[in-house]
Amino acid sequence: MVQRLRVRYAKRGRLRFTSHRDITRAVERAVRRADIPVAYSAGFSPHPKISYAGAAPTGVASEAEYLEIGVSRACDPLSLRAELDTSLPSGLDVLDVVEARSGSLADRLEGSMWEVRLPGVEPDAAAKAVEQFLSSERVEVERLTKKGIRRFDARGAVGSLTVGNDMGGAVGAPVMIDDLRTAGQELGPPCVILRMVVRHEIPAVRPDDVLMGLRLVAGFAPPSPPEVTRLAQGPLDAMTGEPTDPFEPDRA
Amino acid sequence: MSVESLFPRLEPLLPKVQKPIQYVGGELNSTVKDWDDATVRWALMYPDAYEVGLPNQGVQILYEILNELPGTLAERTYAVWPDMEALMRAAGVPQFTVDGHRPVRAFDVFGISFSTELGYTNLLTALDLAGIPLVAAARTDDDPLVLAGGHAAFNPEPIADFLDAAVLGDGEQIAIAISEVIREWKSEGSPGGRDEVLLRLAATGGVYVPKFYDVEYLPDGRIKRVVPNRAGVPTRVFKHTVMDLDEWPYPKKPLVPLAETVHERFSVEIFRGCTRGCRFCQAGMITRPVRERSITTIGDMVAAGLKESGFNEVGLLSLSSADHSEIGDIAKGLADRYEGGNVSLSLPSTRVDAFNIDLANEFSRNGRRSGLTFAPEGGSERMRKVINKMVTEEDLIRTVRTAYGQGWRQVKLYFMCGLPTEEDVDVLGIADLAKKVIKAGREETGSRDVRCTVSIGGFVPKPHTPFQWAAQCDHETVDRRLRQLRDALRSDKEFGRAIGFRYHDGKPSIVEGLLSRGDRRVGAVIRAVWEDGGRFDGWSEHFSYDRWMKAAADSGLDVDWYTTRERDEHEVLPWDHLDAGLDREWLWQDWQAAIGDEDEIEDCRWTPCYDCGVCPTMGTEIQIGPTGRKLLPLTVV
Incomplete structure (x- = not known):
C-alpha cells in the first residue's frame, strides 16, 4: 500500500x-x-x-x-x-x-448533524416536544439490538435540536440555513423538519432514538415514517458546536 | 395510456420491512424502457424471494433479450416476503416490478419461470396482489397473459387452471416469437380478445394453452386421454431448443444487485444439455442434446461480464461442467488470464475423477483449496447402477485421495435417499463410504485435519425421466433411513467427528412429488394451501407439511395415489401430450433396465446414439468441440 x-x-x-x-x-x-x-x-x-x-x-x-x-x-x-x-x-x-496525510479519520468524526423530515406533523406539537426534550436532563430510551433490548440516555449526546418547516422558516427556533437542504431530494408536501447535532458516543445515539425520546417525554408520534438525512459529520466546532470538515487536516 | 410508478406509494412501506433494498430496483445493468414506446410489455417473475430470484440465469437472459428487442420491454418482479405482503394489502399497493415499479397487471405478458414446483403458491400470491384473477377462465382482456416457463413447466398440469399458457424448453427464441405474435395481434386492434391471441400462440405448436385441452378420466381416476377441444390446436406441444449457443451469448450485462443474493458471481453457461443418462435427473433428460458454447465465446463472455459487473467470482455453469470437450483449456486459459488477480473461478457441477482435481487445482490457483464437491448420489454400487450414475467406490476413493493429497481439506458428498429398489443397507453404505474417504484422507496427508460432509435429500420422481413411472418412497421410510445413517455416522468413534451430516427430511419431498407428477386435480389443493396462508414452500421456516395434507384431504385427493403409487406402462401420464423429444418407449425400456439387471448406458457424446429419440424428433444434434482454439491473454489497456 x-x-x-x-x-x-x-x-x-x-x-x-x-x-x-x-x-x-x-x-x-x-x-x-x-x-x-x-x-x-x-x-x-x-x-x-x-x-x-x-x-x-x-x-x-x-x-x-x-x-x-x-x-x-x-x-x-x-x-x-x-x-x-x-x-x-x-x-x-x-x-x-x-x-x-495523518491521523485517523474515524477519530475526527466527533459528531453528526442530522435532518429529520416529518411529513404531516403539526409544527406546534413538534416544537413543544423538542422543548420538553431539551429541558430534560436525561431521557431514557430503549432500542432492540442484536444483544436484546438496551436502555440508554438519548438526551446527553444531543448538542442541539431545532424545529423548522419545509420553507426553511423556523418555529420557535433559530432560522435554518436554506442551502443546507438535502441535495437530490424531491420536494414533498410541507412538513416539519427537525435538525439536530448529536455527539458520537457509546452507545451511539441515533435520530430514531431522539424521536423515541420525543415520544416518551411528550407523546409526540409522527403519523408517517420520518425521512432522515445525515448532513454532516466531523470534528465539532468549539464555538458553534456544529460538525466541521473532517478533511481539513489532510488538505494542507 | 401511460402507467405511473407505484414507488411513491411503496416508499412509505419500505422503512417497515426487512431488507427494503430488495424492492427498490436500480441494479447495475438494469433497464427501464419508456412505457409508451413499447407495444409488447413483459413482466418477468422468478417466484421466490429477490435474493434467490435475482441471480436466476433464465430471467436475466430473457430480460436482456426482450429489452434489446425494439418495441418490446421487460421488467422484473419477485415474490414479496410476508411482511411486505401484509403492508401492501393494507395500503392497497399491487404487485409491482422492481424496474419501473409498474403494476404487473398493466403488462401484456406475465411470465413466470419455475425452476421448482415449490414456487406455485408464490404464483398465486403474486396474481392476487396484482389484482389478476387466480383462475385463467375468469380473466378479461385487461389482464396479462399468464405464461409459465422453466423446468417445472414440463408438467404444468397442477397449475393449469392458473395459467393462460406454458412453454417448454429454451426461452430465447420462443420469447421473441411470442412477442411477435402479440405485436401483430395488437396492431390489428386485438381482434377476438385473449382467446384469439392464445389460439394464435397455440397454433404455432410451441405454446401450450391448457384451456384448449380437455382431460378425460377413467372411472378409477387415471387419465383416459387429453384432447384439444377446438380446431387449430395441435395434439402435442413440443419443447424449444436453441442451437448454437455462440449466437446467444447472454447474459452480456449481468445484473448486479445492491442487496445480498445467494449467488454473488458472474455465471456463464458453458453448455446446455447432458447425456450422461442419470435416470433420476429431469434436467438431463429434458435439455438434450448437449450443445457446447465454444471456448472463445466463453472467454469473451467472462471478460465482458467481469468488466460490466465488477464481480470477483466466475461460475462456469452446466449440468456437468467438467464434461465440456475443452474444459481443460478453458480452465487453464482463464486461470492464466486472472493469475495473481483477485478473481476466483468455480465449477459448480463436477464429476468424480482425477481429471476433475486437475481442474479444481487450476481454479484454485488464486485462492485457497477449501472444499470439493462430488455427487455419487447412490450409497451403494448397486444403487448407483440403478440410477445409471456409474461411479465405483474405487474411483471415488482414488479421487478423494488425490484431492486430499493436493491440499484440499474438505470433501462434500451428495446423495439421495428413497431411490427405486433402495433398501436400508444401500443408505447405510454411505456411512462406510464416508469413513473410507476420511481414512484415505488421513493416510494421504498424515494429518487428522481432513473433513467430509455427507449431504442427502429425498428422491422425487420427475416427469420425462425413466423414473416417471416409479413409486416415490414414503417419508416414514426416508426419515428412518436418514436416522439410521445419522446414527451410524455419529456413533463411530474413530471417524464420526470428521464427518458432517446434512439432510432434508422426507416430508417436503412428498409435497414436491405431488406437485411434480400431479394432474389438473392437484390445482385445487394448491389453491387451498395458498388460501390457508401457504407461501414460500421452498423455505423450511414457511413450509407446512400438515397444511398440504389437510388441504389434500379436504379436496378429497389421495396424496399416496399421486406419489407412492407405481404407474404401469400404458397409463396416460398427465404430461404425455407435452413433448420433450424423448421416445416414451425408450424411457420405459430404460426404467425396466434400471430395475432389471442390465448394463449401464454410456454417454452418447462419445459412444453411439442410444436412441432416446430427442435428436430425430426435435431436428437437433449434439454440438461439441473441440474447436482447437485457445484463450489468449487479455491485452492490458
Whole structure:
C-alpha cells in the first residue's frame, strides 16, 4: 500500500435503503469496475483495503459518509473521485476525495448533524416536544439490538435540536440555513423538519432514538415514517458546536 | 395510456420491512424502457424471494433479450416476503416490478419461470396482489397473459387452471416469437380478445394453452386421454431448443444487485444439455442434446461480464461442467488470464475423477483449496447402477485421495435417499463410504485435519425421466433411513467427528412429488394451501407439511395415489401430450433396465446414439468441440 485516499460520499434517494453491508459490496465492485489499484490484505483470503467510518443506518440518507481506500499505486484524488463516482450506482455519489496525510479519520468524526423530515406533523406539537426534550436532563430510551433490548440516555449526546418547516422558516427556533437542504431530494408536501447535532458516543445515539425520546417525554408520534438525512459529520466546532470538515487536516 | 410508478406509494412501506433494498430496483445493468414506446410489455417473475430470484440465469437472459428487442420491454418482479405482503394489502399497493415499479397487471405478458414446483403458491400470491384473477377462465382482456416457463413447466398440469399458457424448453427464441405474435395481434386492434391471441400462440405448436385441452378420466381416476377441444390446436406441444449457443451469448450485462443474493458471481453457461443418462435427473433428460458454447465465446463472455459487473467470482455453469470437450483449456486459459488477480473461478457441477482435481487445482490457483464437491448420489454400487450414475467406490476413493493429497481439506458428498429398489443397507453404505474417504484422507496427508460432509435429500420422481413411472418412497421410510445413517455416522468413534451430516427430511419431498407428477386435480389443493396462508414452500421456516395434507384431504385427493403409487406402462401420464423429444418407449425400456439387471448406458457424446429419440424428433444434434482454439491473454489497456 503506497497511499490512502479518503472519500466522502452521499447515500441518496432510494439508495438510502441500502444496508452497510450492501454498500461495502457495491463499493468493492465499483472499485474493480473502475480499475482502481486497491491494495489487498495479505493472507489466506485477501480483502481489499477499504475501511468505513460511522455508517448511517439502513433507511437513512446521508450527505456525509466516509471511507478510506488503500491503493498499491499512487492515484490522483481528483481522477479517483470521478472514476469511482461513475462506477458507483447513481444515488451513491462521491463528493470529495483527499489523500490521507495523518491521523485517523474515524477519530475526527466527533459528531453528526442530522435532518429529520416529518411529513404531516403539526409544527406546534413538534416544537413543544423538542422543548420538553431539551429541558430534560436525561431521557431514557430503549432500542432492540442484536444483544436484546438496551436502555440508554438519548438526551446527553444531543448538542442541539431545532424545529423548522419545509420553507426553511423556523418555529420557535433559530432560522435554518436554506442551502443546507438535502441535495437530490424531491420536494414533498410541507412538513416539519427537525435538525439536530448529536455527539458520537457509546452507545451511539441515533435520530430514531431522539424521536423515541420525543415520544416518551411528550407523546409526540409522527403519523408517517420520518425521512432522515445525515448532513454532516466531523470534528465539532468549539464555538458553534456544529460538525466541521473532517478533511481539513489532510488538505494542507 | 401511460402507467405511473407505484414507488411513491411503496416508499412509505419500505422503512417497515426487512431488507427494503430488495424492492427498490436500480441494479447495475438494469433497464427501464419508456412505457409508451413499447407495444409488447413483459413482466418477468422468478417466484421466490429477490435474493434467490435475482441471480436466476433464465430471467436475466430473457430480460436482456426482450429489452434489446425494439418495441418490446421487460421488467422484473419477485415474490414479496410476508411482511411486505401484509403492508401492501393494507395500503392497497399491487404487485409491482422492481424496474419501473409498474403494476404487473398493466403488462401484456406475465411470465413466470419455475425452476421448482415449490414456487406455485408464490404464483398465486403474486396474481392476487396484482389484482389478476387466480383462475385463467375468469380473466378479461385487461389482464396479462399468464405464461409459465422453466423446468417445472414440463408438467404444468397442477397449475393449469392458473395459467393462460406454458412453454417448454429454451426461452430465447420462443420469447421473441411470442412477442411477435402479440405485436401483430395488437396492431390489428386485438381482434377476438385473449382467446384469439392464445389460439394464435397455440397454433404455432410451441405454446401450450391448457384451456384448449380437455382431460378425460377413467372411472378409477387415471387419465383416459387429453384432447384439444377446438380446431387449430395441435395434439402435442413440443419443447424449444436453441442451437448454437455462440449466437446467444447472454447474459452480456449481468445484473448486479445492491442487496445480498445467494449467488454473488458472474455465471456463464458453458453448455446446455447432458447425456450422461442419470435416470433420476429431469434436467438431463429434458435439455438434450448437449450443445457446447465454444471456448472463445466463453472467454469473451467472462471478460465482458467481469468488466460490466465488477464481480470477483466466475461460475462456469452446466449440468456437468467438467464434461465440456475443452474444459481443460478453458480452465487453464482463464486461470492464466486472472493469475495473481483477485478473481476466483468455480465449477459448480463436477464429476468424480482425477481429471476433475486437475481442474479444481487450476481454479484454485488464486485462492485457497477449501472444499470439493462430488455427487455419487447412490450409497451403494448397486444403487448407483440403478440410477445409471456409474461411479465405483474405487474411483471415488482414488479421487478423494488425490484431492486430499493436493491440499484440499474438505470433501462434500451428495446423495439421495428413497431411490427405486433402495433398501436400508444401500443408505447405510454411505456411512462406510464416508469413513473410507476420511481414512484415505488421513493416510494421504498424515494429518487428522481432513473433513467430509455427507449431504442427502429425498428422491422425487420427475416427469420425462425413466423414473416417471416409479413409486416415490414414503417419508416414514426416508426419515428412518436418514436416522439410521445419522446414527451410524455419529456413533463411530474413530471417524464420526470428521464427518458432517446434512439432510432434508422426507416430508417436503412428498409435497414436491405431488406437485411434480400431479394432474389438473392437484390445482385445487394448491389453491387451498395458498388460501390457508401457504407461501414460500421452498423455505423450511414457511413450509407446512400438515397444511398440504389437510388441504389434500379436504379436496378429497389421495396424496399416496399421486406419489407412492407405481404407474404401469400404458397409463396416460398427465404430461404425455407435452413433448420433450424423448421416445416414451425408450424411457420405459430404460426404467425396466434400471430395475432389471442390465448394463449401464454410456454417454452418447462419445459412444453411439442410444436412441432416446430427442435428436430425430426435435431436428437437433449434439454440438461439441473441440474447436482447437485457445484463450489468449487479455491485452492490458
